[in-house]
Amino acid sequence: MAGALPDGEPVPQDGSLPDSATAHVGKDGFAVYVHVPFCASRCGYCDFNTYTASELGGGVSRETYAETVLQELELARRTIDPARVDTVFFGGGTPTLLDADDLGRILHGIDAAWGLAPGAEITTEANPESVDPDYLRRLRGHGFNRISLGMQSAAPGVLRILDRKHTAGRAPQAAIEAREAGFEHVNLDLIYGTPGESADDFAGSLGKVVEAGVDHVSAYALIVEDGTRMAARMRRGEIPYPSDDVAADRYLAAEQALSEAGFQWYEVSNWATSEEARCKHNLLYWTGADWWGLGPGAHSHVGGVRWWNVKHPAAYGKRLVEGLSPGHGRELLSDEDRHVEDVMLRVRLREGIALDRVDRVGAKQALADGLLDPSAYENGRLVLTLRGRLLADAVIRDVV
CATH class of the missing domain: 3.20.20.70 (Aldolase class I)
Structure with missing residues (x-):
């Protein structure tokens, strides 16, 4: 479990x-x-x-x-x-x-x-x-x-x-x-x-x-x-x-x-x-949309607030029978938190992310290392090459 x-x-x-x-x-x-x-x-x-x-x-x-x-x-x-x-x-x-x-x-x-x-x-x-x-x-x-x-x-x-x-x-x-x-x-x-x-x-x-x-x-x-x-x-x-x-x-x-x-x-x-x-x-x-997660242990995100339900189905059901939220805890994401998560997720997409959203020094190094598509870079976007997809975690670390 x-x-x-x-x-x-x-x-x-x-x-x-x-x-x-x-x-x-x-x-x-x-x-x-x-x-x-x-x-x-x-x-x-x-x-x-x-x-x-x-x-x-x-x-x-x-x-x-x-x-x-x-x-x-x-x-x-x-x-x-x-x-x-x-x-x-x-x-x-x-x-x-x-x-x-x-x-x-x-x-x-x-x-x-x-x-x-x-x-x-x-x-x-x-x-x-x-x-x-x-x-x-x-x-x-x-x-x-x-x-x-x-x-x-x-x-x-x-x-x-x-x-x-x-x-x-x-x-x-x-x-x-x-x-x-x-x-x-x-x-x-x-x-x-x-x-x-x-x-x-x-x-x-x-x-x-x-x-x-x-x-x-x-x-x-x-x-x-x-x-x-x-x-x-x-x-x-x-x-x-x-x-x-x-x-x-x-x-x-x-x-x-x-x-x-x-x-x-x-x-x-x-x-x-x-x-x-x-x-x-x-x-x-x-891409940063809102969602509600129903069920034990489910996570939700609405407008920069993220929360998660109690894990065990028995505890989850007991809360609801008592008329209470099954939420175990929550966090309010700062603008910086949301930016970092947005970069981490969008870099992995085929469409990539606008270069003005990432660290340009890290992006230039990734480009030099053959991890980014040069034509996309020229058009202001960070898009992974095939080799970049193999090293996506490293690219993300360098451009956040």
Whole structure:
């Protein structure tokens, strides 16, 4: 399970926000995130705020979870009025462990509270083994139009190291089923650099992604978090630690295979077949929009105020039953805080960031090192080259 939340300053019991934060809520877009903290089993690398049945204890139920989230939504409705919701994203955990009608109830509640914008992007994450054609059709009937499937790999040995429960071919098949159910956009997630993964293993995974006909791919290097089962195995010497050099090779392989298949990168770890296929929800995060996070441990941001809910589902539900905000703590971001975060996120985007927003000395050095696109630089923008994408964290450090 995830580590402890930061304390921050106390959240008012009614969840109210400063007038300065709510005055222009949603002016740059508004998103809703719904956290579903349930998992059938825990993957060895996972440190998300999720719980298996044995970890939950009493007082928490998948069957009543939708009603609990709707109670927080009512508090949110009284707190802000964003005029419209541009995107909704159900994450976890495994949202599709809930009945499709329960996910639909929450989505319809969001629409009733604030109104979904015409053409709003509605996404749910799913483990491949947690959905079937009937479930997918029911989700589509409730208005979901995008699905993100946790594939991670098509190599059986890699899936075993990651403690994934689905078979090697299930994720691409689920992607095909989602298309057949009418989903407009389908994403497959990959993890690269897992101990024991060969270059051929990753090439095979990329090939299966392309064959599945999806329009979006996310690919991330394995990160080993303290407190996870995988970290413990590495400390005991059972499996080796990931290699940065291997991760770089895998990223280059992903860029080559995906670009040849008609994908284009739009964020360092994300590729899409068209501008329409880009994840609009994540783009709102990356470009400084407002969002409300529903659920235990969920984070929110409105007008420079960021807050986070209590972690455990039982504590979350108890707060709401008592008529209190489930917020654990919050922080008011300074102009400098917001600037630094804006630079950190926008540098990773294909469009980059205006040079007058960054440190020019650091930018000139990055240009000299071949990390920035010279033509974009001449036009007043900082845009990463392929080599710059491999060293994006270093570029960000130098230009903040």
